[in-house]
Amino acid sequence: MIEVIFIFIKVDKVTKYYGSRLILDGISLEVEKGEFLTLLGSSGCGKTTLLNSIAGLTNIDSGEISVNESVWSKKKYTMPTEHRNIGMVFQDFALWPHLTVFDNIAFALKLKKDKKYTKEKISQRIEEVLDVVQMNGYQRYYPHQLSGGQKQRIAVARALAPNPFFLLMDEPLSSLDAKMRERMRWELLEIVKGAQITTIYVTHDQIEALSMSDNIILLNGGKIEQEGTPVQLFKNPKTEFAANFLGASNLIQGKLLDIKEEKMLIDCNGFNIITKPIDDVKEFLDIRIHPSDILINSEYEGESTKLTGIIKQRAFQGSSWQYKIKLVATENIYLEVFSRIEKPIDSEVDLCLPASSCHVVSRIA
Ligand SMILES: Nc1ncnc2c1ncn2[C@@H]1O[C@H](COP(=O)(O)OP(=O)(O)OP(=O)(O)O)[C@@H](O)[C@H]1O
Ligand SMILES: [Mg+2]
Structure with a gap:
């Protein structure tokens, strides 16, 4: 013993x-x-x-x-x-x-x-x-x-x-x-x-x-x-x-548009993202969302942001696919997404970013 x-x-x-x-x-x-x-x-x-x-x-x-x-x-x-x-x-x-x-x-x-x-x-x-x-x-x-x-x-x-x-x-x-x-x-x-x-x-x-x-x-x-x-x-x-260090994570920069008790709206230059509110909110914000938290063609019903993207690259990882997806709404923003759903390159996909998975920190502009 x-x-x-x-x-x-x-x-x-x-x-x-x-x-x-x-x-x-x-x-x-x-x-x-x-x-x-x-x-x-x-x-x-x-x-x-x-x-x-x-x-x-x-x-x-x-x-x-x-x-x-x-x-x-x-x-x-x-x-x-x-x-x-x-x-x-x-x-x-x-x-x-x-x-x-x-x-x-x-x-x-x-x-x-x-x-x-x-x-x-x-x-x-x-x-x-x-x-x-x-x-x-x-x-x-x-x-x-x-x-x-x-x-x-x-x-x-x-x-x-x-x-x-x-x-x-x-x-x-x-x-x-x-x-x-x-x-x-x-x-x-x-x-x-x-x-x-x-x-x-x-x-x-x-x-x-x-x-x-x-x-x-x-x-x-x-x-x-x-x-x-x-x-x-x-x-x-x-x-x-x-x-x-902890593996890829998506970073989107934005500006505060509106804040309510239960949610925050952030202007990301061409599209808006809904997140949970944070304390100590400043005008300029960074939003992080992990690739495994972004859903493809999902019927998620909770508070979320829906975006459209085009698959530009993909890699098979065994248990999931890793995608690099270009957002349609804006120039030059790519999101990394891990998903079990298989989609070919150049296909258009609906993306869902649950508000609870969008982590916000204030940025010193
Ligand atoms: N006895 C020593 N004399 C002088 N410098 C040292 C000594 N031991 C460590 N250092 C220095 O201190 C720093 C931290 O070393 P440390 O061994 O703690 O790193 P580590 O995080 O364990 O790295 P690793 O993953 O490579 O083992 C390094 O720059 C190293 O060169
Ligand atoms: Mg060591």
């Missing part, structure tokens, strides 16, 4: 410099008990630096990292990693090649220097964590006798063995091939959710982040660009960067 220890992690205005380069720029975040939080961002944005700061492998220049209200890191103070009771899983698995599966995990337990880990207790614990990752029976194998996915499961078992407060994982699936990566996404999630262990997960892969996380923090240049649930980030990216 995995002992469930509930933990609350707080990162408060953390900054980190390497030389004169600001790598973490005032990062604040909180991780709830049992949460699966993902740090998402492109290479060099500071994901590993932030994770290592939480692990105590990197010191911070200002701000504070605390766990259950006890301070783990602040300026000029870094509690040693071995006192933090955390489990870490790395991209390259970091298993000892000359040790068997049993000894790799036993090594992590012996590091704890906990008297309760007698020889017998160690064997028992190893069996328990190998059960969790469905690798019981592999005790005598060496890492080179295991597949990539199996090695990663052993790395997770080793991290879980000492009953850590929480798990930190840095790109744990990125060295696996695409098929194995997809399978391991499910398996990892099942393991950490089964163990109810609070997890901070680092990846640059938006599919991994969207499919596994309770919450995502999108980092850009050492700052938090946007945070929220996978659905919030995917459907309603607040900035150009977030929209691009």
Whole structure:
């Protein structure tokens, strides 16, 4: 059995410099008990630096990292990693090649220097964590006798063995091939959710982040660009960067025409779009709508905008078609649409943009 220890992690205005380069720029975040939080961002944005700061492998220049209200890191103070009771899983698995599966995990337990880990207790614990990752029976194998996915499961078992407060994982699936990566996404999630262990997960892969996380923090240049649930980030990216990072999103620029309690009308130069009203509305507005939220030839009955378009490009994606559609009402506005409906190039289609899917932000003109 995995002992469930509930933990609350707080990162408060953390900054980190390497030389004169600001790598973490005032990062604040909180991780709830049992949460699966993902740090998402492109290479060099500071994901590993932030994770290592939480692990105590990197010191911070200002701000504070605390766990259950006890301070783990602040300026000029870094509690040693071995006192933090955390489990870490790395991209390259970091298993000892000359040790068997049993000894790799036993090594992590012996590091704890906990008297309760007698020889017998160690064997028992190893069996328990190998059960969790469905690798019981592999005790005598060496890492080179295991597949990539199996090695990663052993790395997770080793991290879980000492009953850590929480798990930190840095790109744990990125060295696996695409098929194995997809399978391991499910398996990892099942393991950490089964163990109810609070997890901070680092990846640059938006599919991994969207499919596994309770919450995502999108980092850009050492700052938090946007945070929220996978659905919030995917459907309603607040900035150009977030929209691009999370996959295509349509952006239409417009001007406020009318606002009522339940809806807003926006003039988009040749056609109008109906949206839900927002607080703090300015004259110039940006409307974002995700390609999968635009409906083709639909009988949608809720509040919506109906437009006509011509299909200019299409690509088959397996479960849907991806279209580039030129709007008839105006010059030079193309919408990207994902749809199960198959239509040939140059055909005219009716488009429906549900008001509830049109996300509006004020633009500083
Ligand atoms: N020990 C170090 N000394 C100097 N600069 C460093 C050090 N570690 C990281 N950096 C720099 O800090 C920045 C952030 O690095 P970090 O490893 O946190 O990025 P990352 O988001 O994890 O990227 P990746 O996806 O490539 O792993 C990079 O520009 C990197 O060059
Ligand atoms: Mg990294």
